[in-house]
Amino acid sequence: MKGRTIYPGKAKGVALVSYEPIGFYGGVDMKSGIVIEKGHELEGKSVKGKILVFPYGKGSTVGSYVIYGLKKNGVAPLAIINKETETIVATGVILAGITCVDGIAIEKIENGNIVEINAKEKEAEVIIE
């Protein structure tokens, strides 16, 4: 699948998929990388080292700082794939330096798929193995 690069880089890993949006502030624990939002479909799961797939971000703009904190604490996702990256996630991944791609039909990716991302300066490619 072809998409748009939000932050460039190459990554290959296991997909962790959420079909609902993720609010990082109050939704993901910055120290452990575990999703803590009550009732969220990823509640209790860790984003660490995963290819994190979700439609778009939601909630407080402080979420950008949380994404940055995840990276700094060594518990960030390896890369992020979105349907549409809004400004909270875009700001977070650019500041943190996490590979991120949007414009992807995320419903084609399932939990546990091995996904490879090659995000060049503008265009990106996502391959499901």
Add this chain to the structure above:
Amino acid sequence: MHLTKEQEKMLDGEQGSITAKMMRLLVRLGDVYKAERMIPVASVQVAGVSYKSIGDAGLDFLEDIANEARVKTITFLNPAGMDLENWQEMGIEEDFSKKQIAIIKAFRKMGIIISATCTPYLAGNLPHYRQHIAWSESSAVSFANSVIGARTNREGGPSALAAAITGFTPYYGLHLDENRQPDYVINVKTELKWNSDFAALGYYVGKIVKNKVPFFTGIKKADTDQLKAMGAAMAASGAVALYHVDGITPESDKVEITNLEKVEFGKDELKETYEKLNTGEEPDIVIFGCPHASINEIVKIANFVKGKKIKRKFWIVTSRATKEFIKKTDIEKIIEEAGGKIYADTCMVVSPIEKLFRTTGVNSAKAAHYLPGFCKQKVVFNNMEALLS
């Protein structure tokens, strides 16, 4: 997006990795919003200052930035979570104060003016008509765009910081004349007396127009305090970043108002909005100054309470700059003798007042909107004199 050589060099890391990241952020946001180029900004105002709002995530980030980058243009700061001098007297806990001071230190290291106010235009950061700026406090964005006629989008904390560090912002949105046209005409059919009446009008309209541009008719006169209250409310209940008032704001005679959707605001709507904003009975405290009280607002409160003992505890929150002026008068003494306190650098929304009070009285519809969620408060919304009687 077209970048100049200077901007390309920043992006390539010639001025360090933080500046490069900040430029990348602006370029990406510019791409998303289809900006053709960057423009220089005359001033910046950064939100996301209170430890209560940004937490350890924000503090860590700001300390990393401060280790490397400095601002290139005059940059003011939003209110902090406490009075930076009299926090103990306010009842702020030691741990909170330490984190808050660390945040302020990081901003200071970057070269940012610790103005700690949501009213930079009253504290020494005043843009001129049509000047491009990058501000993030929503009520200040509204005031700058609408009352002054300067040009700014509603920036987030990091994108404002990026504008400060690079000196540029992507040229899109409200920087462009064509996006400053109104979408609604609001016909005001009732007399607005109190600042809280203007706030209620703003609250009502923000709910309806959301992030669009309203054009008000029927407002015969309004002072800057009333416009400040109205704009702040619209930015809170909706996401209004620009409004026009017929005969009062500078672009009101330059825009086209035919064939727009019309909304009426009369006595009933005013009453209904007051009722909606009232969720409490008897306030533990009354707090004025959302947005930060101007000198004129403080003088009016002082004139009303002079020689009285007010039964309710009351605070006025304002900028340090305004408080310094007030100190050279008898006003602070008059207010303290009536049982009130003036605090600077902070406000009722971004300080941890939930540890101190349960019901707060306000004449600000913006505060009435945020206090239940951010500070777990019940709210009594009324005009200044009623709250102090």
